Amino acid sequence: MFSQLTDSLENTLKNLRGQGKLTEENVAESLREVRRAFLAADVNFNVTRDFVKSVKEKSMGAEVLNSVTPGQQIVKIIHDELVAVMGGETKEINLSAPSPVGIMMVGLQGSGKTTFAGKIALWMRSKKKRKPLLVAADVYRPAAIKQLQVLGKSIGVPVYDEGQGNPVEIIKHGYQYAKDNGFDLVIYDTAGRLQIDEELMQELEKARDAVHPDEILFVADAMIGQEAVNVAETFWNRLNFTGVCLSKMDGDTRGGAALSIKKMTGVPICFIGVGEKLNEIDLFHPDRMASRILGMGDVVSLVEKAQQVIDEKDAKDLKKKILNNTFDLNDFLKQLRTIKKLGRIKDILSLIPGLNKLPLDQIDEKQLVYVEAVLSSMTPKERKKPQIIDGSRKARIAKGSGTDAARVNAVLKQYESMKEMFKKVGDFAKRQNNGGTIGSNYTPPKDKNKKKKR
Template sequence: MAFESLSERLQKALRNLTGKGKISEADINEASREIRLALLEADVNFKVVKDFIKTIKKEALGKEVQESLNPGQQIIKIVDQELTKMMGEESVTLNKAPHIPTIIMMVGLQGTGKTTTVGKLANYLKKNENARPLLIAGDIYRPAAIDQLKQIGADLEVPVYSEDNQDVPEIVKHGLAEADKNKNDYVIIDTAGRLEIDEQLMDELKRITEVAHPENTLLVVDAMTGQAATKVAEGFNQDLDLTGVILTKLDGDTRGGAALSVRAVTGLPILFTGQGEKLTALEPFHPDRMASRILGMGDMLSLIEKAQQDYDAKEAEKVAQKMRENTFDFNDFIDQLEQVQKMGPIDQLIKMIPGMANNPALKNISMPEKQIDHTKAIVYSMTPAEREDPDILNPSRRRRIAAGSGIAVAEVNRMIKQFKQAKEMMQKMTSGNMKGLENIPGMNSPMGKMAMRSMSKRFKKSKKKRMKKIKRFHS
C-alpha cells in the first residue's frame, strides 16, 4: 500500500503530541526529528525535507492555538497544510486547446507503464468528458509496443493510428491529419522510452514536439523510484518544457518520495496517479486529499467520488436523496455492493475512511468473493418487506433468514449491524452533516477529529460543484 510506512511513522510522531494540554519547544523538536527521519526514510529529497521541517518548527512555535484545537491538533493541522503545499496545494487539470484536438504527448523512461497509462488516460477522458480520443503509436523500437497499444485501443473501443514507418515525427504528422479528418477531440501520442535519458531519445521527442505542438507534455514516472524520479523529471524538463507528471505504481511498495518531492523540486504539477493494472485505475491527483491519507485522516471525498463515477448524474442524485431521506434499503444495498466491487480493493477503500488508515484491527482486511456471496444470500433470503424495512428484522426473522441462506445467525446479525452503520455514515456524508460521526469506530481518534473538520469544509466546496453538474445534466 502506497505511503503505508511513511504514514505510520508520521502518525506515531504526531500521536505523542495530541493528548498534551501544553506543548514545549522540546516536544516540537522531538516530533520534528521523528518527522524528518520518516520523510528521509521515504526517500524524499533532502533539501525538501530540510525546508519542510524548518517551516513546521517556525509555524508550530509562532502560531497561536485556535480555540477549537488543542496544541497537538494544531501541529497536526500545520503538518497537513505543509504536506499539501509540498505536493502543490491545488489539483491541476489538463491544458485545453482553443480548438480540437487537444494534443497530449506522453514521455518517460522504459518500464514506467507509459503505454498502459496512455490507455488509462484515454479511458478517463472518454468516461469523464465523453471524449473521442485518438491514440498515436509512436514507440517503434520496443518489441510489441504497437501491438500492445492496439490491444488497449480495441479493449476501450478507441482508434489507434500506426504506420510501418521508421520516421516517428512523420507518423505523428499523419496521425494528426487523421484526427482532424475524424474530428477527434483529443490526440494522445505514445512515444519511445529508454533505460536512461540519451541524446537520440531527446532529439526524437523534440522533433515530435515541433510537429505536434502539444498542449500537454506529460512525464510518466514510476513512483517506486523515489527521489530518483525528480532527477528524471529535471532531465526531461530541460529539453521539453513538461507541463505535468503522472505517477504510476502508487499502489505498489513505494515509499512516497516521488509524490512528495517532484512538485517541490521541479515545480511540475502531478496531474494523475496510477494505482493498479486495470485501465480504469487512474485518478486525478489532489494534494490536500493525499496529505490527509498520509496522516491517517482518510479521504471521504475521493471515496464518495469513486462511488458516484459509475453512475450518471441522475442516478447519483437518486441514491444521495435516498440516503438523505433515510429510505436506503437492502435492495439498494445489493446494488451498491456490486458497485463497490467495481471500485477496487476493499482494503484501499476502507483506508479512505478517517481513522481507519493503519488501524491494527483492519490490517490486511479484504472482502473475498465468498463473503460477498454470503451477504447476497442473506439479503435474497429476506422477504420483500424485510428488504424495504430493515427495522422489522426481529430475532425470529433473523433465525429464519439464517436458515434460508445456510449462514449462522451471528453472521446475519453482524451483516445487518454493518449495514445500519454504513447507512448512518453515508446519510450524514451526503447531507454534509458531520455531527454524530465521532461515534463510528476510528472517527474519535485525533486524526479522525481533524479529518471531520477538514472534511466538512471541503464537502461544502465540492457539493456546489456536484450540484452544478446535476443541474447541467437535467437541463
C-alpha cells in the same frame, strides 16, 4: 499508499497532540523524527530540509487558537506544508486549446507510459466527454504498438499506427488524422529507453516541435522514489514538460517521488495510477493526499467514487426498502456488486477516517467473491424469500457456487444481521421524521399547539 510514511508520522505526532504547550524543545524533537520519516520514505534531502525548517518557523511563530490544542495546531501546520510541497492546487489538463488538444506522453521504458496513455484516454472520454485518438509512436519496444492496440480496443478508443515507421512522421500524421476525422483529443505514446540518452531526447524534441502538443506529461514509476525525481529533472531540462503522472502509486509505501517531484522540478503532479485496471486513475489532489499521509482519510474522494457508481434511482429504492424493512437478498447482491465497483475493500476503507488505521492488508478480498457466488447460485425467488431455503436448497446452492453448506449458512447469517441493522435504522428514521421520509424533502409536522395569527 504511503503506509510507511503515514505510520512514522502518526507515531511522531501522537505525542505532540497531547501537549498542553508547544516549546522549542518538544517541537525540535518531533521535527527530528519527521526528518527521519521523510528520509526513510526516500524524500529528497533538500525537500526534507526545507520542509522541516518551514514547519519549525511557523510552529514557533503561530498563535494557538482557543478551539484547538497546541498539538493540533502543529498537525495543521504540517498538513498545510505537505499540501504546499505537493503543489498546492490540483493540476487540470488544458482542454481549452484549439481542437484537437494534444497530449504527449514521455518517460523511461517501463515507467508505464503506454498504460497511462490508455488510462487518460478512458478518463477523458468518460469524465470530460472527449473523443480521443491514441497514436502509437513507440516503434522500438517490442510489442509496444500491439499493446496500445489491445488497450484501445478494450476501452473503445481508436489507435493510429503506421507500424515500424519514423516516430516523428507518425506523430505528425496522427495529428492530421485526428484533425481530419473529428477527434478533439490526440494522445501520443512515445518511445522510452532503459536509460536517458541523447538520441531519445533529440527524437522527443523533434516530435514536440512537429506538433506542438498542448500538454507534455512525464510518466514516472512512483515505486523508484527519489530516482524518479532525478530522471524528471533531466527530462524537464530538455522538454519543459507541463505535468507529471505517477504510476503504481497503489504499491508505493514510501512516497518519496510524490513529495519531491513538484518541489524539485516546479511541475505539478496531475494524475496518479492507483491500480492495474484502466479505470484505476485519479486526479492528484495535494490537500487530499496530505490528509491521507497524516492518517486523516479522504472522505471527499470516497464520495466522488460513490457518485460514479451509485444510481440515484437505486439509492432511493434502497432507502424505501430500509424504511419498510423489505430489504431482501436481491438487494444484498446488488449492493455487493456496487461496492465491488468502488474498488478494493482495503482501498475504500483507507479513505475513511479511523478505519484507515485497521490492518487493511489482512482483509481477504476473496470473501466477497464467495458471497457473490453463493448469492448468484440462488434463484430470484430464493433471494426474494430466503425463508424458503431449506437443507436441500442449501446443498444445491453450495454445489452451484463451488462452496459448502457452511458458507451458505454464513451468507444467510450475514444477511439477517444486515437486515436487522437496517430495521433499526428504518425504525429510528421513522421516529425522527414522525412517519415521513429521510432526506431534504422532509417537512416537519405542524405544531398543533401553536396559536394562529389573527
